[in-house]
Amino acid sequence: MRIILLGAPGAGKGTQAQFLMGKYGIPQISTGDMLRSAIKAGTEMGLAAKKVMDEGKLVSDDIIIGLVKERIAQDDCKDGFLLDGFPRTIPQADAMKEAGVAVDHVIEFDVPDDVIVDRMGGRRVHPASGRVYHVVYNPPKEEGKDDVTGEELIIRDDDKEETVRARLGIYHEQTQPLVDYYSAEAEAGNCAYHKLDGTQPVETVSQQLGELLG
Ligand code: AP5
Ligand code: ZN
Numbered sequence: 001m002r003i004i005l006l007g008a009p010g011a012g013k014g015t016q017a018q019f020l021m022g023k024y025g026i027p028q029i030s031t032g033d034m035l036r037s038a039i040k041a042g043t044e045m046g047l048a049a050k051k052v053m054d055e056g057k058l059v060s061d062d063i064i065i066g067l068v069k070e071r072i073a074q075d076d077c078k079d080g081f082l083l084d085g086f087p088r089t090i091p092q093a094d095a096m097k098e099a100g101v102a103v104d105h106v107i108e109f110d111v112p113d114d115v116i117v118d119r120m121g122g123r124r125v126h127p128a129s130g131r132v133y134h135v136v137y138n139p140p141k142e143e144g145k146d147d148v149t150g151e152e153l154i155i156r157d158d159d160k161e162e163t164v165r166a167r168l169g170i171y172h173e174q175t176q177p178l179v180d181y182y183s184a185e186a187e188a189g190n191c192a193y194h195k196l197d198g199t200q201p202v203e204t205v206s207q208q209l210g211e212l213l214g
Contacts, residue, residue: 001080007109009167010116014132017084019206030084056166065095106182109198120164124153
């Protein structure tokens with residue numbers, strides 16, 4: 001199963017990706033997590049990406065398309081994958097199509113901007129696994145610690161309110177056009193398109209996802 005998770009920053013893509021990985025045994029491809037790993041490793045690409053990410057802007061299509069193509073070609077992706085945070089621009093979606101990468105389901109998480117800003121202030125992440133928590137809405141068992149490894153949770157550098165607002169602006173401008181793009185793909189019979197209310201509790205969204213994917 002090949003799935004695209006579409007939605008604003010903080011809409012719950014990473015949270016539901018963890019659920020879907022567990023349920024369907026397919027890998028999560030999060031371009032944001034890949035970039036953050038490159039930053040941590042101190043690669044040249046990572047250093048260049050950090051500046052852009054800290055401003056809430058998008059990394060160049062060429063770099064991102066290259067990263068994703070390389071990742072999708074790996075063995076564990078041959079039975080499917082979950083794209084989290086990609087594609088994010090029309091050129092990225094076109095590049096996928098031109099590369100012959102078909103998609104089965106596109107899932108849009110609909111969440112208003114004011115809910116997003118509230119969520120981001122309480123987000124905590126475990127970078128090594130991609131597990132995501134919220135101090136109120138999805139707290140870890142032990143405060144500040146990952147449930148599985150017990151390692152420290154961190155606050156992402158781009159979760160400052162000012163950066164979150166910049167990211168939301170970029171989302172509406174550059175990523176939201178993909179809603180029409182994939183709705184048209186679905187009408188042409190190339191994939192299924194589902195829109196979910198992402199303001200519901202985490203478990204409710206997961207349950208709806210399970211029902212619609214079967
Ligand atoms: P990326 O890491 O992809 O960030 P994003 O899209 O901005 O999305 P987030 O990870 O912030 O949110 P999410 O939807 O995963 O929400 P989450 O589940 O964590 O990208 C970061 C940066 O990298 C970009 O700004 C860009 O610079 C660059 N980049 C990445 N991909 C790129 C690309 N393709 N092209 C160009 N540049 C790219 O949830 C958020 C919080 O809410 C958590 O605390 C969670 O616990 C909580 N929560 C989740 N669901 C619920 C719920 N239902 N109810 C209550 N709380 C909830
Ligand atoms: Zn995420």
